[in-house]
Amino acid sequence: MPTTRSGKRTRVPWLPNMQVRKMAVTLPVFMAYCGIAASLRAWNKPNHKFIVTLQASDDFYYPVYAEAAEAFAAGIWTIKASTSYVYQWNDQSYRNEMEAHINGRAIFIAPPDYELDDGDRLFSDAVLDLSPRTRKHAEAALRRAGLPPSGRDVDLLLSEPWPRLEKAFQERRHPVLALERLRGHRPVPVKAVPEVPKQAGPTLADMHGYGPALDWGNDLAKDLTDYKAGDLPWSDVDTGVLLSGPPGVGKTMFASALANTCRVPIIYGSVSRWQEAGALDNHLKAMRASFAEAKEKAPSILFIDEVDTFGDRAESDRNRGYMRSAMAGLLELLDGFDRRQGVVVIGACNYADQLDPAIRRAGRLDRHFEITLPDARSRLSILGFHSGIELDQFQAEMFGMATEGLSGADIEQLVRDARRVARRNRSALSGDHVIDQLRPVTELPQDFIHALAVHEAGHALVSIEIGHGEVTEVKISRYRIEGKYRQLGYVQYGKIGARPKTRADYLNAIAVCLAGIAAELEVFGSFADGSSGSETADLNRATELATMLEGALGMGHTLLVEGPLEQLERLRAYNPDFRRRVHDILQSEFGRARSIIQTRRTALDAIVERLMETKAMTGDEVVDIVQRHKMPRVSLAKLPPRGVGA
Template sequence: MKKKKSTLWFWLILLLVIAILAIVITTTMNGTNEVISFQEFLELLKEGRIQESNVIVKYSAFNTAIIEGYFDNGNGLQQFIVHTSQNLVNDSGILDQLNIVAYQGSATASIIASLMPMVLMIALWVGIFWFMSKQGGGIGGGQNPFSMGKNRARQTKSDVKFANVAGIEEEKTELVELVDYLKNPQKYAAAGARAPKGVLMEGPPGTGKTLLAKAVAGEAGVSFFSIAGSEFEEMFVGVGASRVREMFTDAKKAAPAIIFIDEIDAVGRKRNNGMGQSGNEQTLNQLLVEMDGFGTNSGIIVMAATNRADVLDPALLRPGRFDRVIQVSLPDIKERKAILELHAKGKKIDESVSWHRVAERTPGFSGAQLENVLNEAAILMVREGRDIITIKEIDEAIDRVVGGPAKKSRAMTLQDKDVVSYHESGHALIGLKLESASKVQKVTIIPRGNAGGYTIMTPKDETIFSSKQDLLATIAGYMGGRAAEEIMFGKDKVTTGAHDDLDKATNIARRMVVQFGMSELGMTKYLTMAEESYGKIEGTYSDATAEKIDLEIEKILNESYEIALKIIKENMNTLELLAVSLKTLETITAEQIDYINKENKLPEEVLREKEKYEEEQSKIDAGEIIDLSLDDSED
């Protein structure tokens, strides 16, 4: 930060000095001189208004001459200057008339003096131009302003190996032959085969697409050129196409090599049908030409990553360009376990930690999130002064990744605590009693982010597809919190705590109707996945159809809510036990929840803390604010 500030001040001072010098030199050179023509000079001389003793004639380069002196303007002496040619001075005979000699001036000095103002002004504008580029203000994006079309790909040697990538074994298998081709291209040429010119990796963020590309380069020991799609274009149309050409030229010189384009959808989106071409379209066209090759890119493989392959131009995905598309999915439970074990190396982990159990608690986590979990756990270990990472730090790290840091200092009234306890117990109860519902892993009423509490539920079996029964059970689970509030406190006293639950439930119900054909409207699909992702709902279908869709969504939500109400009414004792456990311990685990469900009584640890909690509660007046961090019980 200090270096950036010093650079900023340096450029500001330099530009100010250049501007002042330009003004001073220009003013000094012209001074108060009145520029007159040679003919006007001769007339003033004839009229006797020239002070002949003070006239100086200077000869300079390129047959030029400068005459300087003073003349009487009626109010006093006025300095003048005349720019003319040496021939006119010699032919006029004024040198003899004035009885002076013309001085031979320095041609170099004369040229520099005459060009100095222009040079300084040019330097001023170059300085401004350079300053803007260095500040990343849009001109060149921090590059040399005179080479904006140059290659911006970063050339490195990757030290990442396949051993550094865990959890995506099938994807690695697809890429092993690329390594073999880069090492032994003659073997493939002899067999009449060629390696794919391009490999597109598609998948959610954090699943290891960039890491895979680096691993291929590291295993093959070849140059690795990396660039983001957004870096091709900045301000000027045509710059991106030039950078593509430069990038492939540099890669050919360094061949064998890998060119990796991250977020290629920023430059490879589908072209429109307009007559004109935007900068992105020119860049895309150049990329298509380079990959298809009016020449051969021997030893060069283009790898790219995107989260949105559906928006890419079809010309990019045809054979001869991106020949191979690899789906890099979120890891399943076995893959999550492998990723956790990989990132646990080099960290002091308690031997009692079960990576299988941790993997069970992290469905939907990407590889990057799992790495972040263990990093957060290590930070928590240091913060708490421990020498080893236990399941307690890992559990808290998972919660931090999901919902943010715990806010135990957030004040909550006894009434709020009561409401949150029953609300979260309602979610958990649906998970326990409804078939096809997800398994309850943890329930807490400790606030995180904007949530007063939350329930973590994971699928009992991780499958590729979700059935209609699964989706309805998920919606009922989201409705459990509001249903518990209504039963315990009445319809008029339900709270706003269910706003996020209702939002998620509505989104699932909408997709069931408009995308999955899981309603009485039939098998019609009203939105593409891209349209649904961008929320393009209005105007996609007629108002009459929109009304039918809304009615179907409302029907699904209402039926799911009735199911939640029915389950809670039938299991009031379990709801009470869950709520008491939450109010006592603030967080209950899957083991404690299963014990309550099977034994229909409170666990021993809850009973031990319950008496202390009730004693403390009796000392607090109704409605008084309490601090959740006061009850720091161990579980």
């Protein structure tokens, strides 16, 4: 514990010829020493072991303060020639922490731009503000140098930047000469250059999975560039957009990335923060202040979070009067060409359906983008932004599986946890630390992966053969998340053209659904239970399509429509004749799929072999294999006549 008595009179480096580690304590170092001694007054006790952190203010220069801290340490500890007890906090301070832990004593200095985390504070016995230089410190430094503390010299010592003071006051140079050189050598004015907003954080190029919102943002960046150059009138700039989606999907990060891409400042506001101002008048003043700040910094982006908090003015409750008036104030600020020129307003909410329709009228937040949870590629991008590390192929696959359904905020928390573990282990953050924070993942046996490859290759091959749709990707996984159902393989198809579907389209879709188990039967002689059970499983989906075809679309053995799908399920259960017709359709399409698999077995095996190696294939790669193993024979993909299975 710190002492209440100070021993500064016996240990302060007052003598001008005092040295620390064979280096003289110069005038600026002594000024910094005074600030450190003031902050550590309660810890100034001989041979007392402690580890403290000094949080520096903007008036800071580490080389000077490091020497000053060494001088303070020399006064209370026995300093070894090869050991330092002064360190600077940074993102890779684990080695310094280890040395401090071994020695049991240290002074850490946190620069103004370093944000201490919970671990840094727990490691320190105390976190104290580093006292900035004062007139008393300057006067004491002058007296120590044998000079009168004149107001002119004191003002000079307080106004000069630390780097200039360090260079002027050197051991070989008398302090009077140093003061004269400071006055005679004024900084050379630097030619002014246009100020460019600092880009702190990602740009739109770093964002993935935002779909149309990303395209809109890139277009806005081009428009704002033309507007700033005078080539585009403000009336042609899209100035209002609404982003909606569940908490943590990255709406705020998207707005920040948009501002960085557009190279304009961003002003953050939220309805709840405005409401915290108090009564309605104060609420409206806070709202107007955000718009005024955005207008002052225009061109700019004003981000308004939680706009759905206003609710719908049509609702009636005891708070409606207050919220209706606040809503009216927001609509007034959103309206008007002159009032909002140069300001792009981005509103964000969790529930767009709870928003008053007036906010989304033309000229306000009339464009709407729904932001969903990030996909696998987006999650890797978010991880890279927050951690600065890149996972290897196996780690990336495990990360993509284990983080499915997580938001950007969840991944940011995961990185914080990984950093904490790395810090405790005295090691640099790596992909292993990130993987250790994920939900437990089990590597699948090789024969299981082989079965997955055969199943998905069957889907892809039959789809290509019958022209059901463009295959864009085939993928299987080598890992499974314990305790969580997840599809371990899939075939992704491109969008089918917007046209009415015929009986042939539905039969093709059924054949593709059954192609996975057809491939398993052809290769293994049986198929696994993963093809049924859930609503999206192959057999369930094929049965649903056959039921619709036979009873709801008039495309079966008769034009008669039996009823809606939920009634057809009961009909299938209690009407043997209807059940037989659905079965016949499934059996016929299963036979067609298996015939294709048997005929194109060499192509299937080639796809499986490649998929086992890479675990993922593009549609073009699959098509190329199918074409290379094409056999000059009549295709068995021909549809059966309408009467078959009827």
